[in-house]
Amino acid sequence: MGKITGFKEFERQDETYRSVIDRVKNYNEFTVPLSDQEITKQGSRCMDCGIPFCHSGCPLGNLIPDFNHMVHQGEWQKASWILHSTNNFPEFTGRLCPAPCEQACVLGIIEDPVSIENIEKNIVERAFKEGWIKPQPPKTRTGKTIAVIGSGPAGLAAAQQLNRAGHTVTVFERHDEVGGLLRYGIPNFKMEKGIIDRRIKILKAEGIIFKTNVNVGVTYDVKDLKAFDAIVLCGGATETRSLPTPGIDANGVVQAMDFLTQQTKVLFGKEVENQVMATDKNVIVIGGGDTGSDCIGTSNRHGAKSVVNFEIMPKPPGERSPTTPWPFWPLKLKTSSSHQEGSERNWLINTKEFVKDETGKLIALKTVNVEWKMVPGQRPQLIEIAGTEKTWPCDLALLALGFTGPESTLAEKLGIKRDARSNYIAEYGKYQTNVKNIFTAGDMRRGQSLIVWAISEGREAARQVDLFLMGKSELPSKDVTGDLVAM
Incomplete structure (x- = not known):
């Protein structure tokens, strides 16, 4: 090659x-x-x-x-x-x-x-x-109707595959625009939203129906889903993680997703009440992943006075760790473009208190350095290091701590079983829940994961839905080893 x-x-x-x-x-x-x-x-x-x-x-x-x-x-x-x-x-x-x-x-x-x-x-x-990417509507329709709930990468992939099989697909999105976290969770400087719009234009031309501002289970009665032959739940893992830390209710402690969503909406002329701004503020981003990086980049564009990043885990090595040899995903330091724009990064640090003034406004963070004690056969233990306490001036603390799992609303109203981590239960490779005509894919099934996994699961779930409805499927699939199987 x-x-x-x-x-x-x-x-x-x-x-x-x-x-x-x-x-x-x-x-x-x-x-x-x-x-x-x-x-x-x-x-x-x-x-x-x-x-x-x-x-x-x-x-x-x-x-x-x-x-x-x-x-x-x-x-x-x-x-x-x-x-x-x-x-x-x-x-x-x-x-x-x-x-x-x-x-x-x-x-x-x-x-x-x-x-x-x-x-x-x-x-x-x-x-x-x-101009090589053109709409490819199916030549015939099966007469089967499918509801896809959620328009993130998993939902969009499932919808396109099922539409190609000839089914009539309706995608429900609770926000005012299609795209899920691609739209409002990813800053425009990482992916301009016109990239989403041009693909949605293709999907609409192929015959997929999109309904926005429809929150199934809240503004849309789940009983109305009975009109569909099958349902695919792709609502993502959107329950944000918080901290059991004193002062967490201070005015100035904000979830990262709220901060990022507001900025994208404002950028495109959407009305946002009381937008959280980092301008001229001492900003501390808690969480060292991609979302934390996105908060750093956005804060720098707001014109923050300072941007500091906290991570409770150790600083990863500069090169691939022996604990994650090739071809596994490596444990090594990642420096994003947002980090390069300006931020102080700190590892092995734990927030002990969000300090607020008499009006409830955030003014500082108290922290302590930590280390992880590894005991064979036991979970790692977090040990605080005496004498390392420190107070940091802070006007805005952004919680970029990931997600605990999907929201419970649909599971409760549709009778879907969930596992101990609140994920909707559906066997990998089958994607079928305990309700036979309801399937699930992406972060809602596997928990917070990568966009590439979401697309993969959306495609695979689509094939299983097609098999369920028609008894056979010409949609492509891959087995658990990653090899394509016969269509």
Whole structure:
């Protein structure tokens, strides 16, 4: 695949960024694309490696060496066809996926892995530019109707696959725009919302019906779902995690998702009451993941006085840890573009109190340094280090602590069983709940996870729904090893 000696001739090249001073002035994407010639070289780095572990690294089972080879050959349209055969929305994953495929790349054992994610992004952008991505409505309809609840990546993938099978699909979204967390949870500087809109335009042209501002179980009676032959629940894991810490009720302690959603709505002219702003404030972001990074980038664009990041876990190593050898997802330090824009990062630190003044306004955080005691056969123990107490001035604390699981409303009203972690129970590979015509996929089933897993589960659930309704299915699937099975 690619050029036989390409991995020896060409070094990995990634997109660069516009300068910090320029990009923090707005909320636009700021990557500087590589030339087509350079992308061709990057595709040429893909090795003819016999067993392409990138396949198993990718939850979608993307045919990575195949589309890399087409890019190397200059066959961009064929590359797009191969890419879309397993991935409904490569424009999303090409921007937002942490690329587990690259961490499983064979070349990555000895050198920098193939830049798979960026190649993927360039393929789909070229395809949109050339007009190769067109609506493909089904030639016939089955007469079956399906409700998909939630319009995030899992819901959209399930909807498109089921529509391709000829079913009539209605997608319900409780917010005013389609996209789920892609729309309001991901800042515009990471993915401009026009990227979502152009794909939704394709889906609508294919015959998918979208209904926004419809909160099933709240503003829409679940009894009305009986009109559908099958239901797919893709509502995500949206219950945010908080802290059992004194002063958590202070005015100035804000959930990250509220902060990010408000900013995106304001950016697009939506009415938001009492928007939380970081302007001229000492901001502390609690949580070191992607959402915390997004809060840092947004705070910098607001013009924060200072931005500090707390993480309770140890600082990861700079290189792959021996505890996560190739081809597993590595434990190593990740520095995002938002971190580079300006933030003080602190590891092994625990918040002990949110300090507020007499009016209830947040003015500081009290912390203590910690360490993790590892005892074989037991859960790690968090140990506070005496004498490390510190008070930090803080006007805005953003809680980026992840999610505890999906909301309970639909489970309670539809009679869906949940597990100990509140996830909706449905066997992996089957996606069918205890209510026979109700299926679930994505974060609602597996808990907080990656966008690539959401798309994969949406596709797989669609096939199971099709089998349930029709007794057979021509929708593609992959088995648990990641290999495509016969259609």
